Amino acid sequence: MNKDKRKQKIAFWLFLAPVLFSFFMVQIIPFVIGVYYSFTNWSATAQPSIDFVGLKNYMEAFKDATFLYSTIITSIYTLANIILVNVIAFSLAMLVTTQIKGRNFYRAGFFLPNVIGGIILGYIWQYIFNQFIPTVGGIIGVKFLTENLMLADSKTALAALVIVSTWQYAGYIMMIYVAALQNVPRDLIEAAQIDGATPWQRFRSITIPMVRPAFTVTLFLTLVNSFKQFDVNASLTGVGPSTIFMGKAINGTTLLAMNISNTSLVLRNTALAQAKAILFFVVLVVFSLLQVYFSKKKEVEL
Amino acid sequence: MKKLIILISMLLVAFSLTGCAPKKTVEITFKQNKPEIDAQLQAFAAAYEEETGVKVNIVSCGGSSCTLGDVLRSDYAAGEMPEIFPIDGIESYNEWKLIIDDLSNEEWVKDTDVSFKVDGKVVGFPVSIEGWGMAYNADLLEEAGVDPTTLTNYDAYAAAFAKIDGMKAELGIDSVVSMAAGPGMYWVTAHHNFNSLLSNGLPYGDRSVVDALLKGDIDETRFNEYADWVNLLFTYADNTVLTTGNYDSQVGAFLNQKAVFLHQGNWVDGNLSAATFDMAFAPHGSSKTATDGIFVSAPAWYVVNKDSENAQAAKDFLEFMVYNEIGQKYMVEEAGMIPAFKNITLEPKGKLSKSVMAWAKAGKIFSWQQYNFTGDFRDNTLGPIYNQLASKEATLDEFKALLKKALEDNAD
Amino acid sequence: MNRKITRNILEALAIMLVIFFIVPLFLVFINANKTNAEILNAPLSLPENWGTIFKNIANIWNNPNIRYSKALYSSVIVTFFSLAGITIFSAMGAWVLVRTKTKTSFAIFMMFVAAMVIPFQVVMFPLVKWFGTFQQWTGIPMLRSYFGIIIAYIGFGSSLSIFMFHGFMKSIPLDIEEAAYIDGCGRIKTFFLIVLPILKPIYVTILILNGIWIWNDFLLPLLVLGKGTPVQTIPLAVSNFAGAFVTSYDLLMTAIFMALVPVVIFFISAQKHIIKGMVEGSVK
Numbered sequence: 001m002n003k004d005k006r007k008q009k010i011a012f013w014l015f016l017a018p019v020l021f022s023f024f025m026v027q028i029i030p031f032v033i034g035v036y037y038s039f040t041n042w043s044a045t046a047q048p049s050i051d052f053v054g055l056k057n058y059m060e061a062f063k064d065a066t067f068l069y070s071t072i073i074t075s076i077y078t079l080a081n082i083i084l085v086n087v088i089a090f091s092l093a094m095l096v097t098t099q100i101k102g103r104n105f106y107r108a109g110f111f112l113p114n115v116i117g118g119i120i121l122g123y124i125w126q127y128i129f130n131q132f133i134p135t136v137g138g139i140i141g142v143k144f145l146t147e148n149l150m151l152a153d154s155k156t157a158l159a160a161l162v163i164v165s166t167w168q169y170a171g172y173i174m175m176i177y178v179a180a181l182q183n184v185p186r187d188l189i190e191a192a193q194i195d196g197a198t199p200w201q202r203f204r205s206i207t208i209p210m211v212r213p214a215f216t217v218t219l220f221l222t223l224v225n226s227f228k229q230f231d232v233n234a235s236l237t238g239v240g241p242s243t244i245f246m247g248k249a250i251n252g253t254t255l256l257a258m259n260i261s262n263t264s265l266v267l268r269n270t271a272l273a274q275a276k277a278i279l280f281f282v283v284l285v286v287f288s289l290l291q292v293y294f295s296k297k298k299e300v301e302l
Numbered sequence: 303m304k305k306l307i308i309l310i311s312m313l314l315v316a317f318s319l320t321g322c323a324p325k326k327t328v329e330i331t332f333k334q335n336k337p338e339i340d341a342q343l344q345a346f347a348a349a350y351e352e353e354t355g356v357k358v359n360i361v362s363c364g365g366s367s368c369t370l371g372d373v374l375r376s377d378y379a380a381g382e383m384p385e386i387f388p389i390d391g392i393e394s395y396n397e398w399k400l401i402i403d404d405l406s407n408e409e410w411v412k413d414t415d416v417s418f419k420v421d422g423k424v425v426g427f428p429v430s431i432e433g434w435g436m437a438y439n440a441d442l443l444e445e446a447g448v449d450p451t452t453l454t455n456y457d458a459y460a461a462a463f464a465k466i467d468g469m470k471a472e473l474g475i476d477s478v479v480s481m482a483a484g485p486g487m488y489w490v491t492a493h494h495n496f497n498s499l500l501s502n503g504l505p506y507g508d509r510s511v512v513d514a515l516l517k518g519d520i521d522e523t524r525f526n527e528y529a530d531w532v533n534l535l536f537t538y539a540d541n542t543v544l545t546t547g548n549y550d551s552q553v554g555a556f557l558n559q560k561a562v563f564l565h566q567g568n569w570v571d572g573n574l575s576a577a578t579f580d581m582a583f584a585p586h587g588s589s590k591t592a593t594d595g596i597f598v599s600a601p602a603w604y605v606v607n608k609d610s611e612n613a614q615a616a617k618d619f620l621e622f623m624v625y626n627e628i629g630q631k632y633m634v635e636e637a638g639m640i641p642a643f644k645n646i647t648l649e650p651k652g653k654l655s656k657s658v659m660a661w662a663k664a665g666k667i668f669s670w671q672q673y674n675f676t677g678d679f680r681d682n683t684l685g686p687i688y689n690q691l692a693s694k695e696a697t698l699d700e701f702k703a704l705l706k707k708a709l710e711d712n713a714d
Numbered sequence: 715m716n717r718k719i720t721r722n723i724l725e726a727l728a729i730m731l732v733i734f735f736i737v738p739l740f741l742v743f744i745n746a747n748k749t750n751a752e753i754l755n756a757p758l759s760l761p762e763n764w765g766t767i768f769k770n771i772a773n774i775w776n777n778p779n780i781r782y783s784k785a786l787y788s789s790v791i792v793t794f795f796s797l798a799g800i801t802i803f804s805a806m807g808a809w810v811l812v813r814t815k816t817k818t819s820f821a822i823f824m825m826f827v828a829a830m831v832i833p834f835q836v837v838m839f840p841l842v843k844w845f846g847t848f849q850q851w852t853g854i855p856m857l858r859s860y861f862g863i864i865i866a867y868i869g870f871g872s873s874l875s876i877f878m879f880h881g882f883m884k885s886i887p888l889d890i891e892e893a894a895y896i897d898g899c900g901r902i903k904t905f906f907l908i909v910l911p912i913l914k915p916i917y918v919t920i921l922i923l924n925g926i927w928i929w930n931d932f933l934l935p936l937l938v939l940g941k942g943t944p945v946q947t948i949p950l951a952v953s954n955f956a957g958a959f960v961t962s963y964d965l966l967m968t969a970i971f972m973a974l975v976p977v978v979i980f981f982i983s984a985q986k987h988i989i990k991g992m993v994e995g996s997v998k
Contacts, residue, residue, distance in 0.1 A: 008814070009902050015810040016822070018305070019803040019872045024867030025848075026841060033840035040814040042377040044396035044839050047540060066682065092731070100725050105987050108978065109732035114761055115977055116924055119956055120365055121972055122886075123963075124738040127757050130546045152545040152693055167735065172923065176878070183882065196457070213881035219875070224831055235366075238485035241545065241693055242686030249686035249696075249704055251485070260835050265371050267678040277836040285831045292827055299884060299911045304906070305802060312795050312864060331942075338957030361942035367956040368936065372838075376937045377844040380857055401957050471756050550961065572960045576751055 038274035057275035069245045069278060070259040071157060077255060078226040080162045081169075085222045088112075088172045093177030107178065111171035123166050123233030126151065151236075154243040154252025161253060165232045169225065173218050180214030181207070216295035220288055227284050230257035257281055318623050329629025330612045330619060331384035333373065334604075335364030341635035349628050356615050374398075383609070385616035388602045389418070389426060391673035392684050395605075399425075403608035406543030410624045413643045416600040427620050430639035430682060433584035433658035433667070434494055434567030436598030442473055442579070443561045448694040458533055459587035463538045466562055473562070477540035480561035482552040483692035484545050490552075490565060491692075493672045494597070496684060498586045499528040500671040503593035506608075512671045518713030520706060524589065529702045531588040535565065536692050570692050571638060571652025582657040583616060596664035598658060600642055611699075675712070683708050733983075739974070746770060746967040753963045770968035772953065779831075791860060792947055793928045794866035800924050801917050804872045806880035809905055813891075823880060830873045834933070841866070842937050860945060863938045870934070871924045880896035882916045883909070918987045926977055950972055 037058055040050045051112025061067055071226050116124075121146045129150045137145025150156040184207055192202050233255045239262070254262065260280065264273035334343070340362035346357040363382070370388070377383050389395050395418070397401065406424040411417060418426025436453070443450055443591065447539045448462045448470055466478045483491045500512050514521065538545060539559065553573045556564035564570070567648050574581075583596050606616045623629035623641050633639050633646040640655050641648065649659060663666060687704045690696035696704060745753050747761035775782045811823045818921050845856035856862035878984060894904045912915065932949040941953070952969040957963045 004912055006733075010821075012810045012814050015806040015901075015905075018309075018799070018866070019807040019876065022799070022803070022865050023826065023829070023872050026866045027837065027873075030837035030840035031829075031832055032845050034836040035846060037840065043397065046400035047379060048400065077954075078872065095724060095728055095731075098721075098724060100728060102725075102728070104982065106732050107730050107985060108981050109736045111922075111981065112978075115930065115974060116738065116742070116970065117930065118932075118960075119966065121738075124741055125726060125758075126548070127962075128544055130551075132758075134542070149546050150759050171735070172853075177918050179915045180882070182915045183885065205731035206906075209650060209884065213884060217878055218883050220827070221874075228833060239681075239685075240485050242689035244690070244695075248683070248708075249690050250681060251686055253485075254788060257833060257835075260833060263681070264835060265369060266681050267676075270375075270398060276838060277833045280833055281836065285828045286404070287773065288831055289824060289828060292633070292824075299881070305806075308795070308798055310800070312799075312861065336958045337958040338962075340954045341779055357940055362954055363941055365956045365959040367932070367953045370939070373941065375839055376842045379839045380846045380940075382940075525804065549959065550754055556754065568961050676741075690992035711742065 012061045034274055035278055037271060038278050040271060042271045042274070043268070043270075044270040057272045058279065060178075060272055060280055061276045064276075065246050065249050066254065067256060069250060069255045070231075070254050073253065074229075074252050074256040077158060077229070078163060078223060081165060081226040082219065082222045083172055084162065084166045085226075086218055088166060089173035089218070090096060090177050092174045093181055096174070097178060110174055113168045113170075117168075118235055118289060121164070121168065121232065125236055128158055128222065130254060142266065150259075152175050152241055154241045157237045157240050157253045161229075161237060161255075164236050165226070165229060168207045168232060169222070175221060176214050176218050176221075177211065180211045182254070184210045211294075212299045216292060216299060220292055221290060224284065224288055225298060227280075228257055229255050233258050304562055308330045314456040317347065319408035320559040321581045326353060327357050328612055328615050329359060330610075330616050331359040331361065331382075332360045332386040332599075332616075333363065333370065333377075333618070334374065335370040335602075335650055337362040337368070339363050339637045340405050342632060343454070346628065346636065350619065350622060352621070353628070354618070355624075356619070359617060377450050383607050385607050385612055386604050387612045388429060389605055392420075393673070393677055395420060398605065400553070401607050401609050403617075405606065405614055405617065410643060413624065413645045414645075416642050418600070418605075420605040426605055428600035428642035429602045429604060430600065430633070430637075431598060431642045431658065431662065432569055432601045432640065433583070433596050433598035433661065434565075434663075435585055435616045436452075436587075437557060437564040437566060437570070437581055437657075438584055439556070439562050439652055440580035440582060442475070442559065444560070447474060449690040450582065452586040453587065454592040456527060456534070457589045459531075459699065460534055463534065475562060476555065476560040477543075478538040478561065479535055479536050479563040479565065480552050480555040481544055482547045482549070483536065483688050484547060485685075485689070486548055487552070488681050488688070491688035492534075493678040493683035494567070495565065495586075495670040495688070496675075496680065497597060497670060498531065500674075501597070501668045502588045503591065503595075504588055504668065506667055506669050508669070509671065509674075512674045515709055516674065516713060520709060522668070525706070526702070527590055529589045529698065529705065531586070532688070533698045533701070534689065545689075551673050555615065564610055567597075568652060568654040571650070571654050574654070576651070576652075578630070581653050581660060584653065593616070593668075595668045596658070596661050597670055599670040599712065615692035677709075678711055683697045683712070706710045716844075717896065717910060737819060740972055742967050742974070743767075744962065746971045748964060750962055750964045753967070766964070767971070768852055771820050771972060772963055774969055774972065781934070781946070782948075782951060785946045785948045788860075788945050789947045792867070793925060795860075795864045796928050797921055797925050799864060799868040800875050801920055803868060804875035804920070805879050805913070805917060806905065806911060807872070809883055809909060811876070812880055812883045815833060817971055823876070826873045827874045829876070830878045837932075838937060845938065858938075858943045858945060860939055863935060865927055866934055867924075871928070875920050875924065878916060878920055879913065882913060886912055897980045902955040918984050922981060922984055923979060928972065929977060 039052060039054060041053050042050050069074045096110070111115055134146040134149065137143070150160045188206055191200060195204070233253065237252035237253045239258065242249045243252035260273050260276045263276060264270050338569055339601055340360065343360045343362065345540055347360050351357050363373050372419055374383070374387060383401065389398065402425050404423050404425060405411065408424070409422050410427070413427055416428045416431065417424045418428070429661050438450055440450070446466045446492060448465060452458050453462060463478050466473070479666065481490070483631060500515070501508065502509065511521065511524065543555055553564065555561045557577055559579065585593050604620060606613055610616070623633060624645070630641070630646050631646055634641050634646065634650050638650045638652055638655070649656065687701065687708060689700070690704065691701040741757065744761060745757065747766045749766065752759070752762065765912070776779060805939070842857065845862055848854070849856045855862065876905050885974050890903055890908060894908050930949060932953065935947045935950050939947065939950065941950055955966040955969060
């Protein structure tokens with residue numbers, strides 16, 4: 001009995017070893033170093049010594065109005081994204097797993113936006129918001145569209161961010177739903193059909209529960225990736241049109257990740273950026289782990 | 303088993319491809335932040351290697367795709383700082399001052415007026431000379447009947463703008479001025495345009511206004527005239543370009559003759575090679591008194607890493623750029639820059655660059671003082687304020703109030 | 715009759731949606747066939763000369779400063795080995811985590827998940843510093859080497875992959891594995907011959923999701939491999955097209971198109987395996 005348990009333990013660590021090693025090398029160790037840096041005056045540039053400053057950076061982060069603003073708009077953005085991306089991705093997944101012709105092509109098509117990033121994404125969508133939509137507005141006679149550019153006002157620019165990042169990310173999440181839908185055993189569905197269940201009943205009692213593991217993953221991914229959003233922010237709106245917050249004019253669509261990057265590059269305060277990033281991490285990890293914990297509890301285990 | 307084979311092949315590949323060849327040649331690494339001249343630099347480095355046997359590794363990282371600041375920090379963390387890299391002012395100097403070498407005894411110091419000096423020591427090699435003013439389309443101005451030599455103060459500009467604006471259809475333009483104040487373009491408003499407040503009309507290098515502002519003392523007349531100038535520019539600018547345009551659309555409007563004036567500097571010559579019209583610079587009209595000059599300085603300086611064992615080779619390379627014909631040709635003809643060194647007689651081809659040189663020769667130049675304010679203040683505090691006025695979310699009075707408060711808050 | 719109407723509606727809807735999603739990619743292809751001036755003036759217009767893309771491709775391929783063929787080779791090596799590492803090692807790890815119901819196992823799993831939340835800025839510079847230090851201590855080349863970048867991708871890619879495998883492995887009935895043990899299969903055989911094949915749709919999805927990210931990634935290679943060093947991936951090699959002032963949009967679009975083609979091919983061929991992996995085998 002003991003020998004078997006020991007074998008199990010050895011197998012456990014052996015199977016985990018390669019991935020654990022890489023993980024420690026590139027995530028854990030640098031992260032611990034990064035946390036240490038947040039309590040110092042580390043600058044990442046040439047400095048005579050790295051001195052401990054205790055909680056100074058964290059206090060500064062709490063007093064930073066732009067950090068508060070970024071937290072607020074990032075939360076709104078994330079909420080909108082979670083709903084929109086998952087609803088669209090799931091619908092698309094259902095669409096491409098039916099028997100319609102060309103579903104392979106559609107699958108590829110919906111996923112393709114995820115492959116372009118950076119400059120080109122910004123170039124294309126800025127053209128759409130700044131030139132294409134106003135021109136169309138002019139042609140069909142809707143003056144509102146020609147005079148109000150979505151990217152010129154901070155609130156509508158945020159909405160534009162949601163639209164573009166949904167467009168870019170829905171295909172990615174769709175792939176996960178597709179994998180889950182394909183995993184639903186055919187015979188279960190057929191058995192239910194024979195038993196006389198309607199499509200809606202089949203959907204509710206078989207498909208949804210079997211797709212639960214996917215929901216854990218997709219909800220987590222949309223939550224975390226929306227909160228961490230940087231690339232679409234940088235290429236579509238940049239720091240964004242200005243807005244008045246707490247009496248000052250500040251950048252209006254600077255999401256949290258961009259705020260942190262800004263702190264590091266423009267304010268040249270790398271240690272403060274670290275502290276902000278750690279705070280960001282703590283808040284998000286609490287929410288996301290709670291989400292995963294509760295989602296996992298609801299998953300089906302055969 | 304599969305994973306063992308994979309692991310072994312991984313290691314084999316890794317080791318075979320990081321193979322070491324004994325390095326006998328001197329090698330220096332030169333990193334800079336203008337990818338568009340990378341090809342020219344590589345060619346120059348190849349020619350240099352042929353002449354001197356020293357290998358120069360050129361790495362270009364800049365624009366929107368790559369941040370040189372991040373690369374340098376990563377290099378520092380890896381213990382691989384380059385021999386030569388650029389700084390753009392006192393803030394970046396302070397980041398690296400521990401490793402920046404003293405260049406006061408270099409040959410070229412006597413041949414330039416714009417080296418970067420700190421505490422009496424020369425530490426920066428001027429990359430080039432750049433300048434900005436109000437770039438204008440000479441052909442369209444002639445058509446509109448406006449004489450550019452009269453454009454030296456606010457009232458002249460106000461009259462000219464109004465006149466040209468009334469002739470938009472005839473001239474085939476969308477707006478009088480191509481101006482950008484949107485996100486990503488705050489360097490146009492909060493760096494360059496802001497500098498008009500700081501040094502327009504003052505002797506070169508005069509810091510009186512700067513020092514007063516840093517203490518929170520605002521000269522009301524000068525400030526109000528400046529704010530009116532900003533408002534004038536925004537009023538006659540195309541709204542789309544002003545609020546959401548990027549660099550290409552702002553310059554593109556001028557290139558395609560959809561605007562008569564462009565608020566940029568001679569670096570746009572690289573984007574205007576297809577232009578068919580004549581162009582030059584006129585002063586900024588930020589004051590009611592005439593300010594007959596444009597803003598000229600060195601935009602960046604190369605510094606040498608004193609901790610490198612090849613620091614001397616790096617200094618030799620910089621000297622070669624100034625005194626050897628190949629170096630001069632690279633700087634001026636290949637890379638299209640205005641040379642910062644008086645011994646170089648070559649002139650770049652760009653029309654706006656030639657205009658800058660003309661103003662400089664006449665001694666009608668004002669200095670760049672915007673770097674006395676931190677990048678954070680300019681980009682994150684001033685930039686949004688200009689943007690408020692541009693998007694019409696703030697009136698002119700609100701703009702003035704916001705700007706005043708920002709300057710006062712920034713004062714020590 | 716009802717079925718056919720529903721199907722037709724769905725098909726029409728699918729076509730409209732897909733156009734919305736892929737029109738920007740058509741724009742990339744169209745613009746890769748124009749000169750830079752054409753692109754700046756009229757991004758939506760059809761190119762004057764449809765052959766321009768071949769000129770641009772030749773330009774990029776032959777450019778001595780880009781060394782595209784070498785970058786292509788490097789990108790393929792990095793992507794291939796990283797994907798192999800991520801998929802196999804994560805699957806192995808996830809499997810024992812799922813099958814072992816201890817507190818340790820749960821904690822380790824949560825650690826992997828929590829790491830996905832870490833903003834890259836926190837670990838960016840410490841990673842480079844740590845790799846450099848590790849290299850000094852052990853002599854194993856971590857920076858500017860294939861080994862280092864591949865380990866980095868395995869490390870960063872493992873979180874999502876373990877997360878996904880963990881979720882889907884739960885839906886594999888234990889009795890299949892137990893049947894295998896009874897038949898005399900050792901743990902390793904059970905894993906590779908029974909469990910992994912059942913998970914085909916999942917691991918192919920993981921290959922696609924990770925593959926695309928690694929193939930197009932710029933930041934991690936910039937830090938670990940460095941720019942201008944002997945080992946360059948494609949995104950590093952073509953990054954000079956976006957200048958500080960002058961952007962060569964025509965070459966940029968062409969480079970993106972060139973990077974897209976293998977991705978699309980890989981995606982379409984991998985699709986078959988997602989569909990094929992229907993769980994016919996699970997009930998057996």
